[in-house]
Amino acid sequence: MSDTQPEPSSSVPELDEDQVAAWLVAHPDFVARHPEAFEAQAIGHDAQGAASLIERQVARLRQTNRELAARFEELVGTARANEDRVVQLNRVARIMVGATExxxxxxxxxxxxxxxxxxxATGVFLEGPARADINRILWLDDASAAHEALTHVRRRGKPICGELTAAQAKALFADGDDDAMFTSAAFIPLGRSEVRGAIVLASRDPQRFTPDMGTLFVELFGALLTATLARLIGDDAVA
Structure with missing residues (x-):
């Protein structure tokens, strides 16, 4: 018979670190009530020589404050950008409301x-036969290079911002002497029940229109222009 006695089972339950951390967060006065627990902790010195828990807490609070300040500045910048867009949209809306030709x-x-x-550069493109009384709209037919250049926005039916290729620039702005210099654009569909064309806003700056930019304001711009064109040239052109 073996004289080996079974080891008594531990009465201390195994706790998950996350549970302990959550409990300490919920009881911030624990260290004050049990200083012996704080004394037993192994709190090392960091590279800046912080020697106490208080200094660590202060450093963490400062970091959090910097992060909140940066986030606040980001929100302020976004708000200012949105305000600028509203002003721009209001400006072009006034032009459309007063348009008679x-x-x-x-x-x-x-x-x-x-x-x-x-x-x-700005180009307006619509399906249909050319009209002698309108010179600033390029009327599209299925065989035209401009029709091909607008295929992606016509299929999607939503504004698309991003790169403007040299081939697209040539097809859409062939009358310009420097069309190849346009490198980014916003393609904005025109039409009510279906896409009947587009207005293209082109820029020489490759970062002016990018795929990750918001399209709400240009979408509203397209809806306003569609309504204005329907009023001036008839619903059939943009139905």
């Missing part, structure tokens, strides 16, 4: 977008 409308929009929106 298509060519004058597009000329005024082009000037405003160049001055206030950082756009270097």
């Amino acid at each position: 298509v060519d004058a409308l597009i000329a005024a929009l082009t000037d405003s977008l160049q001055q206030h929106f950082g756009v270097d």
